Amino acid sequence: xxxxxxxxxxxxxxxxxxxxxxxxxxxxxxxxxxxxxxxxxxxxxxxxxxxxxxxxxxxxxxxxxxxxxxxxxxxxxxxxxxxxxxxxxxxxxxxxxxxxxxxxxxxxxxxxxxxxxxxxxxxxxxxxxxxxxxxxxxxxxxxxxxxxxxxxxxxxxxxxxxxxxxxxxxxxxxxxxxxxxxxxxxxxxxxxxxxxxxxxxxxxxxxxxxxxxxxxxxxxxxxxxxxxxxxxxxxxxxxxxxxxxxxxxxxxxxxxxxxxxxxxxxxxxxxxxxxxxxxxxxxxxxxxxxxxxxxxxxxxxxxxxxxxxxxxxxxxxxxxxxxxxxxxxxxxxxxxxxxxxxxxxxxxxxxxxxxxxxxxxxxxxxxxxxxxxxxxxxxxxxxxxxxxxxxxxxxxxxxxxxxxxxxxxxxxxxxxxxxxxxxxxxxxxxxxxxxxxxxxxxxxxxxxxxxxxxxxxxxxxxxxxxxxxxxxxxxxxxxxxxxxxxxxxxxxxxxxxxxxxxxxxxxxxxxxxxxxxxxxxxxxxxxxxxxxxxxxxxxxxxxxxxxxxxxxxxxxxxxxxxxxxxxxxxxxxxxxxxxxxxxxxxxxxxxxxxxxxxxxxxxxxxxxxxxxxxxxxxxxxxxxxxxxxxxxxxxxxxxxxxxxxxxxxxxxxxxxxxxxxxxxxxxxxxxxxxxxxxxxxxxxxxxxxxxxxxxxxxxxxxxxxxxxxxxxxxxxxxxxxxxxxxxxxxxxxxxxxxxxxxxxxxxxxxxxxxxxxxxxxxxxxxxxxxxxxxxxxxxxxxxxxxxxxxxxxxxxxxxxxxxxxxxxxxxxxxxxxxxxxxxxxxxxxxxxxxxxxxxxxxxxxxxxxxxxxxxxxxxxxxxxxxxx
Numbered sequence: 001x002x003x004x005x006x007x008x009x010x011x012x013x014x015x016x017x018x019x020x021x022x023x024x025x026x027x028x029x030x031x032x033x034x035x036x037x038x039x040x041x042x043x044x045x046x047x048x049x050x051x052x053x054x055x056x057x058x059x060x061x062x063x064x065x066x067x068x069x070x071x072x073x074x075x076x077x078x079x080x081x082x083x084x085x086x087x088x089x090x091x092x093x094x095x096x097x098x099x100x101x102x103x104x105x106x107x108x109x110x111x112x113x114x115x116x117x118x119x120x121x122x123x124x125x126x127x128x129x130x131x132x133x134x135x136x137x138x139x140x141x142x143x144x145x146x147x148x149x150x151x152x153x154x155x156x157x158x159x160x161x162x163x164x165x166x167x168x169x170x171x172x173x174x175x176x177x178x179x180x181x182x183x184x185x186x187x188x189x190x191x192x193x194x195x196x197x198x199x200x201x202x203x204x205x206x207x208x209x210x211x212x213x214x215x216x217x218x219x220x221x222x223x224x225x226x227x228x229x230x231x232x233x234x235x236x237x238x239x240x241x242x243x244x245x246x247x248x249x250x251x252x253x254x255x256x257x258x259x260x261x262x263x264x265x266x267x268x269x270x271x272x273x274x275x276x277x278x279x280x281x282x283x284x285x286x287x288x289x290x291x292x293x294x295x296x297x298x299x300x301x302x303x304x305x306x307x308x309x310x311x312x313x314x315x316x317x318x319x320x321x322x323x324x325x326x327x328x329x330x331x332x333x334x335x336x337x338x339x340x341x342x343x344x345x346x347x348x349x350x351x352x353x354x355x356x357x358x359x360x361x362x363x364x365x366x367x368x369x370x371x372x373x374x375x376x377x378x379x380x381x382x383x384x385x386x387x388x389x390x391x392x393x394x395x396x397x398x399x400x401x402x403x404x405x406x407x408x409x410x411x412x413x414x415x416x417x418x419x420x421x422x423x424x425x426x427x428x429x430x431x432x433x434x435x436x437x438x439x440x441x442x443x444x445x446x447x448x449x450x451x452x453x454x455x456x457x458x459x460x461x462x463x464x465x466x467x468x469x470x471x472x473x474x475x476x477x478x479x480x481x482x483x484x485x486x487x488x489x490x491x492x493x494x495x496x497x498x499x500x501x502x503x504x505x506x507x508x509x510x511x512x513x514x515x516x517x518x519x520x521x522x523x524x525x526x527x528x529x530x531x532x533x534x535x536x537x538x539x540x541x542x543x544x545x546x547x548x549x550x551x552x553x554x555x556x557x558x559x560x561x562x563x564x565x566x567x568x569x570x571x572x573x574x575x576x577x578x579x580x581x582x583x584x585x586x587x588x589x590x591x592x593x594x595x596x597x598x599x600x601x602x603x604x605x606x607x608x609x610x611x612x613x614x615x616x617x618x619x620x621x622x623x624x625x626x627x628x629x630x631x632x633x634x635x636x637x638x639x640x641x642x643x644x645x646x647x648x649x650x651x652x653x654x655x656x657x658x659x660x661x662x663x664x665x666x667x668x669x670x671x672x673x674x675x676x677x678x679x680x681x682x683x684x685x686x687x688x689x690x691x692x693x694x695x696x697x698x699x700x701x702x703x704x705x706x707x708x709x710x711x712x713x714x715x716x717x718x719x720x721x722x723x724x725x726x727x728x729x730x731x732x733x734x735x736x737x738x739x740x741x742x743x744x745x746x747x748x749x750x751x752x753x754x755x756x757x758x759x760x761x762x763x764x765x766x767x768x769x770x771x772x773x774x775x776x777x778x779x780x781x782x783x784x785x786x787x788x789x790x791x792x793x794x795x796x797x798x799x800x801x802x803x804x805x806x807x808x809x810x811x812x813x814x815x816x817x818x819x820x821x822x823x824x825x826x827x828x829x830x831x832x833x834x835x836x837x838x839x840x841x842x843x844x845x846x847x848x849x850x851x852x853x854x855x856x857x858x859x860x861x862x863x864x865x866x867x868x
Contacts, residue, residue, distance in 0.1 A: 006050075008050075009046075009049060009050025009051065009053075009054040010050065010054050010057055012045070012046055012049050012050055012054065013042075013046035013050060013054040013055070013057040013058040013061070014057070014058075014061065016041075016042035016045045016046050016058060017039070017042045017046070017058050017061040017062050017065065019038075019042065020038035020039045020041060020042035020062065020065075021038075021039075021065045021069065023038045024038045024039070024069075024070070025069065039058075039062035039065070039066065039091075039095070040094070040095065040098055042058050042062060043055055043058045043059055043062060043095050043098050043099055043102075044098055044102050045058075046058035047098070047099050047102035047103050047106065048102050048105075048106055051103055051106060052099065052100075052103040055099040055102065055103060056099065058099075059092070059095045059096065059099060062091075062095065063088065063091065063092060063095070066088065066091060067088060071084045071087065071088060072084065143239040143240060143241045144158045144159070144160055144161060144164070144239065144240040144241075145158055145159070145237070145238070145239050146158045146161075146223070146237070146238055146239070146240065147235060147236065147237050148223070148235065148236040148237075148238075149235055149236070150232070150233045150234055150235060150236075151197075152193065152197040152236060153174055153175075154172060154173055154174060154175070154176075154177060155235070156169065156173075157169035157172040157173070158172075158240070161177075163212070164209075164211065164212065165180045165209060165210065165211060165212060166211075166212035167179070167180055178190065180209050180210045181207050181208070181209060181210075182207060182208035182209070182210070182216055184208075185207035185208055186207075188205070188207070189205055189207045192204075192205040193205075196223070197236075200225050200233055201225075202222070202223070202224050202225075203221070203222065203223035203224070203236070203238065204220075204221070204222045204223075205220075205221055206218065206219065206220045206221070206243070207219060207221065209240075217242055217244040218242070218243050218244045218246075218247045219240045219241060219242055219243065220240075220241050220243050221238060221239070221240050221241075222238050222239055222241075223236050223237065223238025223239075224236070224237060224238065275293060276293060276373060276374060276375045277290075277291065277293045277294025277297050277354075277372070277373070277374035277375065277376070278290070278291045278293070278294060278371075278372070278373060278374070279291065279294050279305070279371075279372045279374070280361065280369055280370070280371050280372070281310070281325070281369055281370045281371075281372065282368070282369045283329055283367065283368065283369060284309065285309050285310050285311070285321075285322065285325055285370075286307055286308060286309050287305040287306055287307065287308060287309075287310075287313075288306070288369060289306075290302055290305045290306070294372075294374055296346065297344065297346060297354070297374065297376055298313060298314060298344050298345070298346060299344050299345035299346025299347070299541075300313060300345065310322070310325075313345075314342075314344060314345075316342050316343050316344070317340065317342040317343075317344070320340055320342065321340070324338060324340075324358060325358060325370055328358050328360050328367075328370055329360070329367055329370065332360045332362065332367050333360070334357070334358060334359045334360060335357065335358040336357045336358075337355060337356075337357060338355070338356050338357070338358070339353060339354070339355055339356075339377070340353070340354050340356055341353045341354075346537070346541070347537060347541065348541060352376060352378040353376070353377050353378045353381045354374050354375065354376050354377060354378075355374075355375045355376075355377045356372060356373065356374045356375075357372070357373045358370050358371070358372055359371045359372075359373075398418050399418055399419060400420075401418055401420055402420060402498075403420060403496050403497060403498045404417070404418065404420045404421030404422075404423075404424045404425075404478075404496070404497035404498070404499075405417065405418045405420070405421055405494075405495070405496050405497070406418075406421045406432075406495050406497060407492055407493065407494055407495070408436075408437060408492065408493040408495060409490070409491075409492060409493070410457075410491050410492075410493075411436070411453075412436045412437035412438060412449070412453055412493075413435075413436045414432060414433055414434070414435050414436065415492060416433075417429065417432045417433065421497060424468070424470075424476075424478075424497065424499060425440055425468065425469075425470055425471060426470040426471035426472055427471050431471075437449060437453070440468045440469050440470075441466060441467070441468065441469070442466075442467040442468060442469035442475045443466045443467040444466070452464075453493075456482055456484065456493065457484065457491075460483070460484045461481075461482070461483045461484070462481075462482050463479065463480065463481045463482070464479075464480055464482070465477065465478070465479050465480070465500070466478060466480060468497070476499055476501050477499070477500050477501045478497050478498065478499055478500065479497070479498045479500045480495050480496065480497050480498075481495065481496040482494065482495045482496075483495075540562055540563045540573075542562055542564060543564060544564060544643055544644060544645050544646075545561075545562070545564050545565040545568055545623075545642070545643070545644035545645075545646075546561070546562045546564070546565060546641070546642065546643050546644075547559075547560055547561035547562060547565050547576075547641070547642055548560045548561075548630070548639060548640070548641050548642075549581075549639070549640055549642065550633050550635075550637040550638070550639055550640075551595065551598045551599070551602070551637060551638045551639075551640060552580070552637060555580040555581060555582050555591060556580065556581040556586075556591060556594060556595065556598075557578070557579075557580055557581075557637070558576050558577065558578070558579050558580070558581065558584070559577065559578070559639070560573070560577060561573050561576045561577070565644070568644075569584045569585065571584070581594070587615070590612070590614065593610075593612060594625075594627075597610050597625070597627055598627055598629075598638070598640050601627050601628060601629050601640065602629050602638050602640075605629055606628075607626055607627065607628040608626070608627050608628075609624070609625065609626045610624075610625055611623065611624050611625070611647065612625070620648075621646055621648045622646070622647050622648045622650075622651040623644050623645065623646060623647065624644070624645045624647045625642060625643070625644050626642065626643045626644075627640050627641070627642045628640060628641050628642075727762035727763060727764055728762065728763055728764075728765070728768045729760065729762055730758065730761050730762065730763055730768065730771070730799060731758040731759065731760050731761065731799075733768070733772065734756060734758055734775060734797060734799065735756060735758075737772060737775060737776060738754055738756070738775075738779060738797070741776065741779050741780060741783065742754070742783075745780070745783050745784070747783055751787075751790065751791075751792045751793075752783070752787060752792065752793050752794070752795060753793075753794045753795070754794075754795050754797070755794060755795070755796045755797070756796075756797045756798075757796075757797070757798045757799075757800070758797070758798070758799045758800075759799060759800040759801060761799065761800075761801060761807065767842065767860075770838040770841055770842055771809065771838075771842075771860070773834065773835075773838055774809065774835050774838050774839065774858065775797070775809070775811065777832075777834055777835050778811045778835060778856050779795065779797075779811065781832075782795055782811070782813045782815065782854070785815075785816075786813045786815025786816060786817075786853070786854060787813075787815050787816075788816065791815070791816075793813060793814050793815050794813065794814050795811070795812070795813045796810070796811070796812040796813070797809075797810070797811055797812075798810040798812075801862075805862055806859050806860065806861065806862070807859070807860040807861075807862060808857070808858070808859055808860075809856075809857075809858040809860065810855065810856070810857050810858075811855070811856045812853065812854070812855040812856070813853050813854055813855075814852070814853040815853055815854065816853075817850055817852055817853050817854050818848070818850040818854045835856075839858055839860075842860045842861065843860070843861045844858055844859055844860040844861060845858070845859045846858045846859075847859075
């Protein structure tokens with residue numbers, strides 16, 4: 001079997017060589033030099049059919065045939081002349097090359113066939129494996145796979161559907177599957193399926209399915225159309241996936257996220273509203289985060305802190321802070337409960353004290369910043385100092401008091417007593433320390449004394465009178481004020497003893513007055529401190545003028561003014577207090593102006609704002625004033641607060657800007673005027689030149705150029721006359737331009753009517769000039785060619801903005817129209833090329849309708865979009 005194909009290949013080589021020899025012998029007398037061509041063909045045939053070796057056989061046989069039959073001397077296997085030998089060599093080289101190329105092509109063809117066969121086999125195997133995997137996936141998947149015919153009708157009940165829902169295959173068929181869909185989801189499901197079926201698009205939705213036990217579960221359904229070879233839908237295939245657990249997880253996750261967001265908001269609220277200062281610094285000691293309390297302590301807003309260093313905001317505290325903070329960044333050790341004193345911009349000139357703790361913030365082992373907890377203890381320190389002073393005063397009062405003071409324990413024994421108490425009893429302080437209440441009370445028996453002690457525990461505070469016995473046995477009247485106090489877990493009786501034998505009545509009155517006066521002084525002192533703190537922080541730290549005044553009949557009475565207000569009038573706050581505005585140098589016109597706004601504010605019970613030019617010893621200043629009613633004085637005069645801001649620099653800057661704008665407007669108008677004049681000169685020169693030209697074609701060219709220049713000049717003329725120098729009203733420009741063109745070409749408006757529909761559209765000069773040139777070119781072209789032989793007609797021009805914010809320009813006529821075979825893209829006329837170039841420059845498109853008449857529809861991008 002293998003020998004036969006080989007013999008056949010060599011037979012083909014011999015036969016093809018014989019045929020080539022016969023053809024060459026027959027055709028040689030007719031066609032010159034055909035010998036090699038037929039042998040080349042035989043070599044190609046032999047090699048293509050049999051391969052490389054049969055091709056070699058064909059080459060050898062062809063060479064022998066050529067040498068014997070065609071190369072002189074013929075019929076002899078011998079070559080005498082070199083040129084014949086060269087000819088035979090060339091034939092061999094060409095034949096050998098043809099053999100190699102043909103055998104390579106044959107080998108490549110065979111390899112391609114083998115590869116195609118192998119690829120087909122692999123594709124068939126992959127298809128079989130894919131189908132097998134698909135079926136296995138369907139059987140092993142938790143999803144329900146459904147199939148519907150081309151019309152969307154269910155073909156068979158999916159596997160597992162009856163077990164899941166209890167619905168039999170007969171009940172499922174057609175649209176029966178909708179019966180187990182939740183009633184609230186059915187309409188939406190049907191509508192979605194109908195839309196997908198109609199549009200042949202992927203069907204995807206969610207609905208609830210009633211299970212066999214009566215409960216509903218959530219399913220997501222997805223289906224795709226299967227197309228046949230003709231592109232028609234042959235069937236639908238899809239899946240139903242139970243997503244109940246995922247829905248529940250999503251709901252739980254959403255609820256968790258809501259709780260987390262609420263907790264974060266609560267944490268942020270606590271952070272910002274904390275009564276102590278909190279902040280975070282980075283490794284460069286820049287503020288990364290800060291709460292409102294610490295921002296108020298420092299005297300800057302929260303936003304002003306972020307991104308700025310401690311040294312930039314608090315230069316007076318920077319050295320101290322850096323000495324404490326830099327070691328923390330290096331060692332990572334916290335620094336707790338450090339007292340820092342200094343001044344901040346919040347209260348300049350006031351030395352304050354803070355208790356601070358610095359904690360390093362770490363990302364793993366790397367220190368990324370410092371967290372600070374700051375509590376202002378200025379008042380606490382002041383209270384401590386006050387308490388220390390009070391303790392010294394109390395001890396001094398205790399030791400120097402005119403009354404006897406004794407401290408007893410729970411059983412009546414002396415814990416401490418002042419010298420006066422010992423003196424009253426006639427004992428030394430050392431002897432008094434060893435006594436008890438039973439030793440000096442002369443009024444009650446020991447049992448009664450014990451009862452008084454027990455009652456005192458219930459009453460807590462008590463004042464009573466009794467008799468005391470001195471060391472010498474004498475007795476005197478005494479009034480005791482006793483109080484139960486708890487000190488370090490021990491209950492003590494604090495007793496103040498006063499000898500009232502002779503002056504009981506007077507001392508009682510004196511004590512009442514002392515208590516009353518002490519309370520008044522305490523209240524007055526508290527009010528003075530609050531007033532001082534308010535005035536210091538609110539008035540003196542403000543850069544704006546602030547104060548409180550009374551409105552009298554013809555003048556304004558100053559009650560309190562801050563430092564900035566006093567400096568404005570060249571005096572001090574103390575000197576301004578209780579003085580009229582006229583006494584401070586304010587003129588009557590300004591006083592009347594202020595009083596009118598005060599009266600308006602009192603009438604509406606709301607703040608009033610106004611601006612005015614104020615003149616005083618320092619010159620003229622523009623002031624912005626806000627006045628607000630606050631109360632009525634005890635004397636019956638309405639009281640107001642005022643805040644004044646110096647806006648002189650703002651006014652001057654605004655005036656300079658307005659002056660600059662007026663100068664630029666004048667300059668821009670002059671530019672438009674000069675451009676219009678220069679274009680007018682060029683137009684006049686062209687007009688003068690056209691009068692000297694006899695050639696009608698040259699005259700037309702000059703006239704067209706003149707029209708183009710005049711259309712541009714008209715834009716500059718409209719801008720020069722317009723209030724808005726940046727835009728031109730195109731609804732006003734187009735009729736003027738068309739009127740000029742009609743006049744230039746001597747068009748009778750009764751013959752050619754003009755119909756314009758132009759919206760109020762404003763264009764800048766960069767857009768207006770190209771649009772004007774487009775309109776001029778198209779209208780001139782219509783006037784010249786659309787109505788030959790004095791034919792009547794109509795020109796319509798529309799210019800409007802469509803819903804897509806595109807500018808639409810339509811120029812239409814009912815003339816003879818444009819030739820059907822006209823090639824606009826290859827036109828050599830300057831007019832149409834100019835229009836196409838201008839449309840392209842404006843990023844627009846142009847549509848041309850040739851018959852009947854001619855219509856040019858140009859869609860342009862708005863100028864704002866062109867600039868983008």
